Amino acid sequence: MKKLINDPADVVKDALRGIEAAHSDRLRVDHENRVIYRKDAPVRGKVGLVSGGGSGHEPLHGGFVGVGMLDAACAGEVFTSPVPDQMMAATAAVDGGAGVLHIVKNYTGDVMNFEMAAELAAADSGTEVVSVVTDDDVAVQDSTWTAGRRGVGVTVLLEKIVGAAAEEGRPLGEVADLARKVNGQGRSMGLALTSCTVPAAGKPTFELGESEFELGVGIHGEPGRQRLPLVPAKDLAALLVEPILGDLPYGKGDSVIAFVNGMGGTPLLELYVMYNEVAQLLGKAGVTVARSLVGNYITSLEMAGCSVTLLKVDDELVRLWDAPVNTPGLRWGV
Structure with a gap:
């Protein structure tokens, strides 16, 4: 295992210190609870947006904290859900009086812990909390850590669009309805060319032959639909796009945000090859x-591969997508 780390046990702690050092102009970090906040949180009268999950998916979620997106992100250990205490602390800290929306990827630990945190926050401080779960992965119905479909690429698009709506001062119910709309209109699917290595494990999560790829892989290395011989980019793109188009379904005249996402180890050159296809x-x-x-x-982590996400949009969703955003991972219009 070759990684730019100190001790595998300290990876998340050290990374959070690096995030704070690099982005102290717009973020602050609660190191005890491992929560990243936008610097001006809580914003009075604005719905607070909280998300989070296991580390190793950066810039998701901490890189999307800031004006126009999230108010807080809870960092779990690598590929491990944050705990309810983290989520409860984040919820209380971003409550500006308009309630809090939890954006949760559909993984069993995340769903259970965010649900517990919402109940505790309501009982402790009376904060109104609504949770929306993303489940856009068309590859498999159930997986290693999931009942139902996994939450993947749509989560990024949702955090941006819903973040813009919250910035406008929309009420919690309206922001939550918008989040459900975005999740319902988006679909994703990914593939892996290599495995990744969790620092604490010290060895690849799974093995792939030199001429194989995993179709429909999960973001933690969960198995996908099948393992196949490697083919050119145009054929790989078809294996991702065609199931997505058929699932919603998408049709002639529809407009989409098309998102080609790298898994961490694929050069941008190759991602643009895939986007063209x-x-x-x-x-x-x-x-x-x-x-x-x-x-x-x-x-x-360092997995080679990519995913494709398509989000069906109307004029309103495009306008919210174009709205200003200022986070370490996304920035435009400011």
């Missing part, structure tokens, strides 16, 4: 790309 497939299907996003936004 995705765009061509969408054009043939009569689907219009309203906006695009290409890069490493929800990663799996």
Whole structure:
């Protein structure tokens, strides 16, 4: 195992200190509870947005804390859910009087712990908390850590769009309804060319042959649909796009945000090769790309591979997507 770390047991702690050092102009970090906050939280009269999950997926979630996105992100150990105490602390700290929305990826530990934290927050301080779960992965119905579909790429798009709505001062019920709409209109699927190595484990999570790839892999290395011989990018793109198009389904005249996401170990050069193939497939299907996003936004440590997310959008969702955002992981319009 070759990694730029000190002690495997201190990876998350050390990374949080690095995040604080790099972005102290817009973030602050509660090191005891391992929570990243936007510097001005709580914002009076604004719905607070809290998300989080296991570390190792950066910039998700901590890199999306700031104006126009999240108010707080809870950092668990690598590929391990944060605990309810972290989530409860974050919820209390971002409550500006308008309630708090929890954005939760559909993994058993995350769902259970966020649910417990919401109940504790309501009982302790009377904070109104609503939770929305993302479950956009079309690859498999159930997986190692999930009952139902996994929450993946749509989470990034949702945090941006819902963050813009919260910034406008919309009430909690309206913000939560928007989050459910975004989740319902988005679908994702990924593939892996290599495994990744969790620092505490010191060895790859799974083994892939030199000429194999895993279709439908999860962001923690969970098995996908099948293991297949490696084929050119145009064929890989079709294996991702066609199941997504057929699942919602998407059709002629639909507009989408097209998101090609790197898993952490794939060069941007190759991600743009994949985006070109995705765009061509969408054009043939009569689907219009309203906006695009290409890069490493929800990663799996150093895993090589990518995922494709399509979010069906209307004028309102595009407007919220275009709204100003100022976070370490996404920034425009400011």
